[in-house]
Amino acid sequence: MSKSFDMELFLSGVLTGSHATRQRHLRQxxxxxxxIANRWxxxxxxxxxxxHMDWFLERRLSRxxxxxxxxxxxxxxxxxxRLQKTWVFNL
Known part of the structure; x- marks a missing residue:
């Protein structure tokens, strides 16, 4: 059985701000x-x-x-x- 992915550990190097802000980023x-795991x-x-990120921003958050x-x-x-990608996202 595989372990679940630890998002907190993954983002720990780039998370800044208050505790509430960090928790919001982790939840989101x-x-x-x-x-993304469910869809793809x-x-x-x-x-x-x-x-995948574009799909989430455009389709899942449309309403x-x-x-x-x-x-x-x-x-x-x-x-x-964190992924060291140069992706540009617009709303």
Whole structure:
């Protein structure tokens, strides 16, 4: 049986800010991971491509408020930073 992926450990090097901000990023990153794993069966961020993040931002958040989409965009940018990718995301 495989271990579940530890998002907190993965993001620990790029998380900054207050405790509440770090917790929000962790919750959102875990949700992003679950949605991508459910849709494409890609369990870890190293297997993700830009299209997966685009899909999440455009399709899964389409009915959310602009503020919510913005906060998820910040989390997606943190994930891309941690993956050392130069992906550009727009809302």
């Amino acid at each position: 990153a875990t949700l992003i991971q679950a949605e 069966k890609r369990e870890t961020p190293w297997a993700w491509q830009k299209k 959310r408020s602009e503020a919510t989409r913005y906060y998820y965009l910040l989390t997606v940018r943190l994930l891309a930073s």
